[in-house]
Amino acid sequence: MGPSAAIHPTALVSPSAELGIGVEIGPYSIVEGGAKIGDGTRIEAFVKIGGSVEIGRGCHVFENTVLGGPPQDHGFGGEVSFVRIADGVILRENVTIHRATGEGMETYVGEGSMLMEGCHLGHNVRIGARCTLTNKVGLSGHSQLGDNVVIGGLAGFHQFVRVGSYAMIGGMAKIIKDVPPYSMADGIPARIRGLNTVGLRRNGFSQEERTLIKNIYRRLYDRHMRRSEAIALLERDFPGNRFALEIAAFARSTKRGLTKWIESDPARRMETE
Secondary structure (H helix, E strand, O other), X not given: XXXXXXXOOXXXXXXXXXXXXXXXXXXXXXXXXXXXXXXXXXXXXXXXXXOOEEEXXXXXXXXXXXXXXXXXXXXXXXOOOEEEEOOOOEEOXXXXXXXXXXXXXXXXXXXXXXXXXXXXXXXXXXXXXXXXXXXXXXXXXXXXXXXXXXXXXXXXXXXXXXXXXXXXXOOOOEEOOEEOOOEEEEOOOOEEEEEOHHHHHHOOOOHHHHHHHHHHHHHHOOOOOOHHHHHHHHHHHOOOOHHHHHHHHHHHOOOOOEOOEOOOOHHHHHHOO
């Protein structure tokens, strides 16, 4: 336990928990043995942190959050598994994050991400860096987010779905298939509405880069060819381009399939953006 940790007298902190320098533990919070909390992290009141949880430096965990509960999975057999939170993560009130199914596996939240009030991460979920999940987002087991993903409130995710980097998901959307990088999806079930143009601009993508990404998606969603053919043409027509390689790899590795474009011809849709 760090020598300068500030622990409220009503908190229950196991002597075998590892607390870094400057950690603060608020009233009535519980930190079980084996938990690790990095330097400068602040835990507010009524938080429960299980013994299989590791929290990085400079995080802020708000009231009534529960980290490291057992997975809601019929296949879980009591194996040792983890929740890992990277540095600089903000978890607002009532967030729940379950540990993974599978020996030695983990549920993971990337550096600088924010989960707003009431979000839930199921077992084996993996979230990239600098993601923002607004109120009441729910991610089912094994779902994954790339870096810099933004998700609107009350959106729900089927198990095993993936969302690519810099994508945006609208509020109350139902995500049942993979959402590729740089795109924007909304609806029940979700459909791709175009590129995440505003998000890309805010993150420094130039007009030329955004146009290039549109052209890549015109090829990928060409209704006149099979998806496997479109992926091969991406790699041929955009040799060595990082956007084409990323999108092609994402499309090739999908297991649930890609979310459909809102129109049968995405080229017509893109030309209006």
